[in-house]
Amino acid sequence: MTRRQAALAALLALALATPQAATATATTAGAAPVSTPRVATRHVDYHAWDTQARLADGRATGVEVRRGAVTVAAEPAGHRKYDGRRYATGRWVSPWHAPGFGYTELVASWQARTPGDSFVEVAVRGRTAAGRVSSWDLLGRWAAGDRHVDRRTVSGQSDDLAGVAVDTWRVEPDRGLAGYQLRVTLLRGRGSTGPVVDGLGAVASRLPATAPGTSRPGPGSGTVLDVPRYSQMVHSGHYPRWGGGGQAWCSPTSTSMVLGYYDALPPAKAWSWIPDGHTDPWVDFAARATYDHGYDGTGNWPFNTAYAATRTGHAFVTRLRNLREAGRFIEAGIPVVASISFGSGELDGAPISASDGHLLVVVGFTRAGDVVVNDPAAQHRRGVRRTYDRAQFEDAWLPTSGGTAYIVRDDTHPLPTGASPGW
Structure with missing residues (x-):
């Protein structure tokens, strides 16, 4: 059982029975998804507060919203001790957002900079259609570096309407929530100029356990x-x-491939601590930069996009409803990192026989519509480029992680209009 599966199992024991999320490690064993009747409706909504106008709509306490970013004000909301050090604090709370359906899962992501001794904490709370409001649940304590603060998530927190499974907020079965708020707490240590939060968003979803017919x-x-x-x-x-070493680093390796595409890999001085002669040392750097001390792995979805955003300026986690939506990004010049899971014989041509959670990069499509990928599980660079059957890929992606994807882009690659709900 993987670490993400262990966290999900704990929630399932508390009756939070929604479709299982995939892990982000390239293991070579794992059961195939259980077959259940196909349901066509896939409800997905991504919403972000990432412009001056949208951030200005939030409730600011001890923070300033200027030039499309949130910073701790000269007069902070207060001070707090963490790990023996004192921090000035401020808080930004989003307006309530209603996805338009009763969502059962939510994954938040953010864009932030944390110079010096500074970090952010991201939390969520939900509301039922009848108006009952949940407690705030912490989704992540995050800093770009690891000199001052251990980056981590806190699984559990299943005290009322929902609970946390690594990076996913899961609602009680058969309930569905009508709305949510996100909250980011900014903590600034002595001598730091940060943190700076450029954006905060979430993908809310209500998904069947199986894929629809092949797109x-x-x-x-x-x-x-x-x-x-x-x-x-x-x-x-x-x-x-x-997170166990390079054989488990499918997520930071995939993230690094996308950063390489944008010519946005970290400079050599950033990974000067890695021995000379190390192949692709920026992958080792990315593993360190995405490591989740709570989950004990490098496959935390929003930690990967938060790292990528420090290099390109824009990155978030979302869910896509099929490969046609992924194709809109390819058409716009934006590769898509996808989280998949498959059993033996279910993904022809894969470099590993099975995986209960794996990340790879969708880089394009053949003229017939099959999926061209960079699969980091290959033993060497020359085997990374693969082509997978369209139907098999959707069956490995949509019912397992719910179509989870990292969208990373730079200023020269705007999001395609209407690529997915909420944009």
């Missing part, structure tokens, strides 16, 4: 983006203190 080829067909190819397996045994 028809469409946008992006015949397009393959020139994304560099990195193998996680060449890092096997490296730095096991960060």
Whole structure:
């Protein structure tokens, strides 16, 4: 059982029975998804507060909203001790957002900078259609570096309407919530100029446990983006203190491939602590930069996008309803990192026989609509580029992680209009 599965099992024991999320490690064993009747409706809504106008709509306490960012004000809301140090604090709370359906899962993500001794805490609370409001649940304590604060999530917190499973907020079965608020607490240590929060958002969803019928080829067909190819397996045994070593680093390796595509990898001085001659040292750096001390892994979805956003300026976690939506991003020149899970014989041509959770990069499509990927589980760079059957890929992606995807872009690649609900 993987660490993400263990967290989910704990919630399931408390009757939070929604479709299981996939982990983000390239294991070679895992059961195939249980077959249940197909249901076509896939409710997904992504909403963000990432502009001056949207951030100004929130409730600010001890923070300032200027030039599209939130910072601790000269007069903070107060002070707090953490790990023996004193921090000035401020807080920003979003307006209530109603996705338009009774959502059962939510994944938040953010864009922030944390210079010096500073960090942020992201929390969520929900509201039923009848007006009952849940408690605030902490989704992540995050800093870009690890010198001052251990980046972590806190699974559990299942005290009322929902609970936390690593990076996913899960609602009681058959309930569904009508709305939510996000809250970010900014903590500034002595001598720090941060933190600075540029954006905060969440994808809310209510999904069936199985994929719909295979989507028809469409946008992006015949397009393959020139994304560099990195193998996680060449890092096997490296730095096991960060999630078990390179063989488990499918998520930071995929994130690094996308950063390489945008020419946004960290500079050499950032990974100068890695020995000379190390292959693709930026992958080791990314593993350290995405490591979740609470989950004990590098596969935390929003921790990966938060790291990527420090390099490109824009990144978030969402869920897509099918490969046609992914094709809209490919068409716009934006690769898509996808979280999949599959059993033996269920993904022809994969470099591993099975996985109960794996991240790879969708880089394009053949003219017939099959999926061209950079799969980091290949033993070497030359085997990273693969083509997967469209139907098999959707069955490995949609019922397991719910179509979870990292969307990373830079200023030269705007989001495609109408690519998914809420944008």
